[in-house]
Amino acid sequence: MTAHPADLAPDSALDPFASPDDAGAAVLRRQRDRESSARTYARSFPIVPVRAEGMVVEGADGRRYLDCLSGAGTLALGHNHPVVLEAIRRTLDSGAPLHVLDLATPEKDAFVEELFATLPRGLADRARIHFCGPAGTDAVEAALKLMQTATGRRGLLAFTGGYHGMTLGALAATANVAVKEPVAGIAADVTRLPYPYPYRCPFGVGGQAGARLSAAYTQRLLDDPAGGVVPPAAMIVEAVQGEGGAVPAPDSWLREMRRITAEREIPLVVDEVQTGVGRTGAFWAVEHSGIVPDVMVLSKAIGGSLPLAVIVYHEDYDGWLPGAHTGTFRGNTLAMAAGTATLRHVAREGLAGRAAEVGGRMLDRLGALRDELPVVGDVRGRGLMLGVELVDPGGEPDACGAFPAAPRTAAEVRAACLERGLIVELGGRYDSTVRLLPPLVITDEQAEAVVDRLADAVAAVTAPRLAGRLA
8 A cells, every 4th residue: 555655745735725826726716716616526626637648637736646537437548548639630620610510520420330330239220319418418318308209108217326417307317315305396207216236235135136126126016006107208227327336237137127128118228428438348338238228328438538428229219300309519520520539449449348357456456455444345346437335334234234334434535545646536325435437548557556545545544543443
């Protein structure tokens, strides 16, 4: 567990307002004074990035950080990858229009060809694509509207722990109570189903038994004439919950969800906004289970670091009238060019397989921390989408042996990571899970450094408390 002192800054640099001579202090102060109180990442990371390459971000104060946030999973190839920059420069130099609404362009055509080449064959062979506003939440809205149009139904099946965006329909599907409570009338017609979560199993049994109960509950609820569920327009699910704490769904459970929905003619929507483009060790997370959804919601990494969002869906559902889901910024030429280059590079270089390999090694090393550090309750994930759930080992465990969440400890660990030159973010229940989303181009040395710095941060935060408890 080494702290890498070459990357550390003086203590004063950790306070963004402590040094008036700091090049970034004024920028941070103006942001604090002018931006809305809804800002999030800026509160956790009081830095002003001025340069970035690959996994490394440099702040205005000269400090360098290993970025394990990657734009919340957007930067599949890290910051400023050469193939992305070359695609952007080539497009700019070509004189291509940068804004074209939904008109056809060579850049769009190339993007669609490259994207369809990566899709599960059972979908790509009969798929349609719709370009949405440039954010995943708008693509979720589009998917829900499309399924309502196609089925004539209104209801939605969604899951505990799920996150699908912050616009009205997407927020209704999202499970986080804190962000939903202040907004009236958004939960109508959403039936919340239990997502398999072995460490904090909703049925109190854990493991595969919990997943089997989840599937049985879902099937019986839908078939119960007194279950209170009107036939829904769709089911929406994440193959690996991201904001929910890097919780992978068992492949067998996903196959059950596909069977249950298919037998009842309920369209299955899989949200691949964060899991796509190699993140989980397959190009798309659905490939692990072999299921073919009716709709895939795609954003983040597909734009090669620039804003882009689409849905791809089976042609049988293409019942929209012209303008049924439109938007001014659906024709982002630069994002399509950058996205094409990214998709092509990930496929050509086998970076999904690389994510599986490196992520597996990181998962093994992180798993070993459970024996060394009692505050580590659970380690999980898939590919380069990893989570370390921090707990209070002095608390009362639940029926599955899970200790109470430790959100304050997690926040302190995040800050300690930043001191050590590592950017990580939190998620999961009570924001007690440290989430790791490094770019697919992470080197072996960087992977080792990430685990070293995280382990050192956890030990530094928790050792004094443990010593006090043993005294």
